[in-house]
Amino acid sequence: MLLALRRWLGLSASVVAEADGGVDRKSQKWVIEPARVGLIARAEELWRYRRILWFFASRRIKERYEDATLGRFWMFVQPLAPILISTLIFGSMLEVPSDGIPYFLFILTGSSCWRIFDRGVQRVTRSLDQNRSLIKKVYFPRLIAPISSVAPALTEFGVLFTLLVATCIYYFVKDGIFYLRLGPQLLVAVLAVAMAAFLSVSVGLWTSVMQIRHKDVQFSIRYFMQLWYYVTPVIFPLSELLKMLPPELHFVPYLNPMSPVVEMYKWGVLGIGHVSGVGVLVGVLMTLAIFGSGVVYFNRSEAASVDRL
Amino acid sequence: MDSLVAEGLGKCYVLSREEGKSSRSLWRRLRAAPRGDADPASKTREFWALRDVGFRVESGTILGVIGPNGAGKTTLLKILARVITPTTGRVVGVGRVVSLLELGAGFDPDLPAHDNILMNAAILGIPRLEAQRRIKEILEFAEVEQFVGSPLRHYSSGMYLRLAFSVAIHMNPQILLADEILAVGDQAFQERCLQKVVELGRDGLTVLFVSHDMDAIMRICNRVMWLHQGAIRKLGDPEEVVDEYQNAIWSQADIAQSERGRRANRFAEVLSVRLVSSSGKDIGGAPVSEDVFIKTRFRTSKPSLSVKCALDLSTKGQLIFRTADTEARPLPQPGIYEALAKIPRDLLAELPYVATVGCIFKRDNETKEYPLLMYNALSFLVYGTETPETPTSGRLDRVGFIAPRLEWTVRQEAYAAGA
Numbered sequence: 001m002l003l004a005l006r007r008w009l010g011l012s013a014s015v016v017a018e019a020d021g022g023v024d025r026k027s028q029k030w031v032i033e034p035a036r037v038g039l040i041a042r043a044e045e046l047w048r049y050r051r052i053l054w055f056f057a058s059r060r061i062k063e064r065y066e067d068a069t070l071g072r073f074w075m076f077v078q079p080l081a082p083i084l085i086s087t088l089i090f091g092s093m094l095e096v097p098s099d100g101i102p103y104f105l106f107i108l109t110g111s112s113c114w115r116i117f118d119r120g121v122q123r124v125t126r127s128l129d130q131n132r133s134l135i136k137k138v139y140f141p142r143l144i145a146p147i148s149s150v151a152p153a154l155t156e157f158g159v160l161f162t163l164l165v166a167t168c169i170y171y172f173v174k175d176g177i178f179y180l181r182l183g184p185q186l187l188v189a190v191l192a193v194a195m196a197a198f199l200s201v202s203v204g205l206w207t208s209v210m211q212i213r214h215k216d217v218q219f220s221i222r223y224f225m226q227l228w229y230y231v232t233p234v235i236f237p238l239s240e241l242l243k244m245l246p247p248e249l250h251f252v253p254y255l256n257p258m259s260p261v262v263e264m265y266k267w268g269v270l271g272i273g274h275v276s277g278v279g280v281l282v283g284v285l286m287t288l289a290i291f292g293s294g295v296v297y298f299n300r301s302e303a304a305s306v307d308r309l
Numbered sequence: 310m311d312s313l314v315a316e317g318l319g320k321c322y323v324l325s326r327e328e329g330k331s332s333r334s335l336w337r338r339l340r341a342a343p344r345g346d347a348d349p350a351s352k353t354r355e356f357w358a359l360r361d362v363g364f365r366v367e368s369g370t371i372l373g374v375i376g377p378n379g380a381g382k383t384t385l386l387k388i389l390a391r392v393i394t395p396t397t398g399r400v401v402g403v404g405r406v407v408s409l410l411e412l413g414a415g416f417d418p419d420l421p422a423h424d425n426i427l428m429n430a431a432i433l434g435i436p437r438l439e440a441q442r443r444i445k446e447i448l449e450f451a452e453v454e455q456f457v458g459s460p461l462r463h464y465s466s467g468m469y470l471r472l473a474f475s476v477a478i479h480m481n482p483q484i485l486l487a488d489e490i491l492a493v494g495d496q497a498f499q500e501r502c503l504q505k506v507v508e509l510g511r512d513g514l515t516v517l518f519v520s521h522d523m524d525a526i527m528r529i530c531n532r533v534m535w536l537h538q539g540a541i542r543k544l545g546d547p548e549e550v551v552d553e554y555q556n557a558i559w560s561q562a563d564i565a566q567s568e569r570g571r572r573a574n575r576f577a578e579v580l581s582v583r584l585v586s587s588s589g590k591d592i593g594g595a596p597v598s599e600d601v602f603i604k605t606r607f608r609t610s611k612p613s614l615s616v617k618c619a620l621d622l623s624t625k626g627q628l629i630f631r632t633a634d635t636e637a638r639p640l641p642q643p644g645i646y647e648a649l650a651k652i653p654r655d656l657l658a659e660l661p662y663v664a665t666v667g668c669i670f671k672r673d674n675e676t677k678e679y680p681l682l683m684y685n686a687l688s689f690l691v692y693g694t695e696t697p698e699t700p701t702s703g704r705l706d707r708v709g710f711i712a713p714r715l716e717w718t719v720r721q722e723a724y725a726a727g728a
Contacts, residue, residue: 032391032400051431055424059417137414139391140432303394307322 034303042299046141056131056148060123064152075159083111090235099237099272105167105179106272110234112160113189113265116196117258118225119153124204125211125221132309142302143295146204150197157193164269181271188275189268195261199287205294212305232258238274254279257286310403312368312484312515313389317398319539320359320384358384360539362398366532368483371506371516373530373547375523375554380536382519386410386486389517404483407433411488412470418462422453422472425461429476443479450505451475467495474502478509485509488519503529523551574670574679576614580606580645582666582686594690595652597659597712602649603687605666613673614640618648621665622657629662629710637671655714657691664688 090096091103098106127149168180211217241253253259260283266273359381366372374382387393390408415432416425426447430440448454451471506516507529520526533550535542543550572579585604586592595601619633640646664687670679
């Protein structure tokens with residue numbers, strides 16, 4: 001998938017390169033002012049600099065796996081360990097229902113989607129700090145730093161998805177049931193993955209800027225994310241939660257924009273879950289609101305943030 | 310044609326004294342954050358790193374930027390490179406700006422040269438094809454062709470610099486910002502860089518070149534800006550500005566350290582302090598095995614004066630000795646005089662030394678003294694002339710802040726012989 005992404009970025013880059021080869025950039029005039037750059041100008045700039053995204057993203061991914069002495073083994077164990085523990089506690093001991101799917105597979109599916117968001121937010125939060133040396137010396141649109149930092153979260157997802165497929169094969173061999181849904185529904189899962197990544201960047205736009213001012217954000221975000229994890233239907237099906245709530249409170253789970261994303265993902269991959277059009281719509285709108293305000297906030301505090309780094 | 314016009318440029322930093330204490334409510338801090346101002350509750354102090362700086366640079370100008378540490382040189386370059394946003398003022402420029410603010414900024418040490426060039430190009434907003442076309446040229450100029458495949462972390466700092474400089478100048482910039490980094494390379498490469506800069510300047514490249522190396526500034530710049538405490542002190546002809554700057558460093562050091570210390574008073578003015586050889590020629594370094602002289606030239610404006618000169622010699626921040634003339638010397642007529650202090654051969658070690666020179670003037674019928682004092686007026690290197698037979702022989706014989714050659718004798722004691 002990453003290779004495809006690279007090819008796409010590389011390809012589109014060279015196409016553009018040929019296109020603006022004819023434009024005379026020599027006489028291009030520029031102005032530096034204290035005034036903030038508008039959002040549209042920022043977006044244009046981001047597009048011009050899009051090629052750095054790949055370099056930044058690959059750097060982040062490399063960093064992620066560089067210092068792990070156990071290498072590939074670690075890649076699988078690290079995300080798997082909390083899932084196994086949860087399976088033991090919630091699946092075996094508490095016997096949380098799982099929409100008729102083996103609990104391990106159920107939580108693995110939910111976790112793989114959740115983890116994009118979880119790791120994404122934590123990485124994006126640190127992104128400005130991590131790129132400090134570069135940000136203080138070279139100019140590039142600062143938005144690139146948070147956006148590129150989601151990349152390792154996506155590779156971790158890749159790892160979990162591999163495990164997911166392996167688990168499905170295991171159950172197929174063992175019970176003769178192939179839980180994975182191969183078909184156009186998988187596109188819904190892909191969409192959910194994109195939404196999870198997008199939401200993590202949106203939240204990260206806020207937290208990364210706050211993190212510069214208050215180092216404690218980095219630590220508190222971890223606990224905040226844990227809390228968020230338990231209100232998202234990962235360890236339990238949304239349908240069970242809805243059963244427990246009185247009908248007039250059914251809107252409550254949808255205040256969490258990650259709920260419809262995880263449900264969409266589970267539906268796309270396993271064909272379970274509770275996907276409602278209204279829920280998805282509310283989730284998308286909330287995500288867009290967080291993203292929009294995050295971009296404005298990020299853009300507004302950009303200059304002050306760089307001074308503080 | 311103006312390639313860069315800056316007006317009223319200023320950069321203000323708010324220094325917070327309570328950084329790190331988080332007793333105030335997060336909410337108040339959050340509200341303060343997006344406006345970019347300081348926390349409302351904390352005591353803050355403003356610091357203007359740059360204030361009201363305005364200048365025009367015509368294209369093809371190589372503008373040297375000089376000034377003491379903390380004068381705002383780097384701040385100015387960072388604003389021009391868009392790394393930081395100015396607080397006041399504006400800059401209008403034409404064409405692509407390429408900056409070399411720090412060695413290796415924008416390089417990924419894990420990637421080989423080829424990928425780094427492409428990444429750098431991307432950071433500069435240069436189309437991939439354009440960058441790819443130039444890779445060969447870049448590697449050639451940087452002299453790193455045989456290391457193309459190895460990741461940058463295996464590069465020496467010199468190779469790093471060569472690659473960085475090479476990438477910068479081959480990206481077809483209209484404005485090049487170089488901050489002090491050329492000091493890293495070896496002599497030959499520095500020379501090549503400076504030549505290249507001069508050459509590109511002739512083709513219309515505008516260069517802002519920050520350096521403490523006045524020699525390089527004088528050689529390649531056709532204009533010099535002297536920044537002092539965030540403002541332009543002087544902007545103009547290199548020779549003039551550099552001269553005045555160097556003079557000011559002396560007098561400023563005097564004022565800072567001693568109210569007695571100054572370069573001129575109402576009787577006399579010190580013109581220069583130089584190191585000369587026994588034949589009277591100005592020299593930059595002193596050979597260990599030759600006598601050298603510290604020559605202080607001064608002009609007196611009143612008759613019937615006398616002067617007593619003194620000298621502090623220090624190395625590595627350590628005062629090695631202070632020595633003064635044995636008596637006051639008469640200066641009957643107003644005019645230009647030179648005082649020579651002989652440093653005998655085989656006294657100093659092979660080290661860089663710094664001399665502080667003092668001249669104490671007296672009127673013939675007064676007892677009051679009028680001293681002139683120049684801190685760090687002269688620095689020079691003492692170097693060895695004999696090549697030792699083995700690398701360590703000779704070198705180990707005389708070690709320390711000074712290395713005098715003493716007279717040694719060894720003889721057998723008469724009474725001991727028969728005992």
